[in-house]
Amino acid sequence: MTAVSDNLNLLPTVLIWLVHFKFCLSDEIGENSTVDYSSIPSVDYDDFPTLCVKNHSFRLWFISIFYSIICILGLAGNLLVILTFFYFKRLKTMTDVYLLNLSFADLLFSLSLPFWAANSVVKWVLGLPLCKVIHAIYKVSLYSSMFLLSFISVDRYFVIAKAISAHRHRSQAVFISKVSSAITWVLALVFSMPEIIYTNINNNTCTPFSSTVDKFRISIQASQIAVAFVLPLLVMTFCYCSIVRTLCQARSFERNKAIKVILAVVIVFLVCQLPYNVVLFWATVFTANGGTEDCKYHNSLIYATDVTQVVAFMRCCLNPFVYAFIGVKFRHDLLKLMKRFGCMSQEMFFKYAYGNRRRSSAATETESTTTFSP
Template structure:
């Protein structure tokens, strides 16, 4: 039974929700049988380090991807050289970069408190939610584009019309913006009971808002994990089957390793977080009995697994860029232009390593066909 004298708000987990016992009515440590002191201590120590580390890695990696894509596009006089996959990769890098930019704000929040005001809270929270959704959907688009290029050998003149990719990207941005607006609407700066610390959280102030809480969690689960995973699995399984009939044994092994790494990293990054979010929804609905231990496990677990998911935006440049021969070559050329020939001899050798004897004509991704021209090869 809820203690309404100590509960001022109902908190829900969103993509950037931080450990909070959403259905625990005892948020005041002085009166609570379920103390949150250990949880908040862990949050204050873990969250800033995790967010700053992801911020640094994602910032450097995605800026590098943007620079290489820009150089590649400017070096090609034919605009058709910029493929649909490169367009999706460009939007993916922008999305991951915007997501990373929000992390220092929340790191400061857990070092001290939220000092940036309500407007910044809503903007930062909205950007966070927006780019979590966009990032995983752009990954699904890259998978589907590779599927069309390799399995069905879609006509190159159609695939090179970047308007198709731009339209798909625009739809993704608009849909995700609508979901982020909901996050912004319910986001507020509140005072933590027992700690005298202001934090930026998603706040549900009415019992009727529980439907929104559960609904948003299910939408997040579907769009942020289940749907992209199904698309990736289907596309990459079909791609591998097609390559098995057309590639050498060495190429098959290489393609299998790449496909396996793409899927496994995505699952490992986001599956634990979404599993805990589903558990939290079941607890809210009363399907799972609420307890102090369960609240603590969810609070700490969601923070840790969310950080694993956020790390995916720092891994994307490695998975979708640096694995490509052409990407490494473009990176080496850019390095030569900036630092000079002698300063990048090592990088140039790395760019040529594991490459084929012919000049690649595919995309950044090693999982490609001969009928595409992209910086991901």
């Protein structure tokens, strides 16, 4: 036991000596040798991927400002249309029914814009259920609006280009329009279901897709372009071209005004929807080809999507002016509504409602109808 105890007492002394010898040896090597740094391989930092920084400041002011403007105008215009329809009970034609449903679709879409604006600039903190609801409102209103615009053009086609056939089914027109409107909402919900199902919160953002469903995203975006843009465009082109051809053969003094109205409708549709769908098509092709590592190109595509999407969203505040307020009788009813609610004086009402007294009563009656209204 004594020998073992003596060895244990010597152990610290041996360890200290070994450490001291190591330091001395390393100092001697450091004084008498050199290190060849050229043998160390250099690191090429270009091989490392660079982080693509997105300019969130642009989205912060651009989307916030324009979404707010569109939301306010959309709520005001579509609420006026809805109030006028219900107050004066103007559901007498197919176009009246379609316009009312179109106003409801655009109103719902306007109500969802503040949520989309917040989703673009800050983290989504409202949970997954509300995320799915907001996205459902957006998609259903998009599809229903496009379908209803197509139905309005078809109704105008039969009323003007096929007047005899339309007059024969005049008693059933309102019922047919109500049934077709209900079918429109159902179809809009059906076409929206795939995106609603896959809507999720990724990176604190409410988004309809995740990175694991790129192929599904491509097919959905392609179907949206086909169903919500190309199909309505073809229907409207055929119907309005036939209407213009019929009007050119007529000798009514209202012909030129009706043609101008139709051209305004088509131009507004193309200006609002064509740029966004072109960018959406290119983004779909871009995703299908696997994207790109060019950060500048990627950011440019995001900017183009944001700008054209804002222009496309303007449809919800332009539709009341293009389809409803352009009619003389509807404007007259709107003025009466504003006068009864105290928003307009008696003098202003007579000034705007009966200012053009020089026109004949027959002309006023013709213009009051929806025959030439798109």
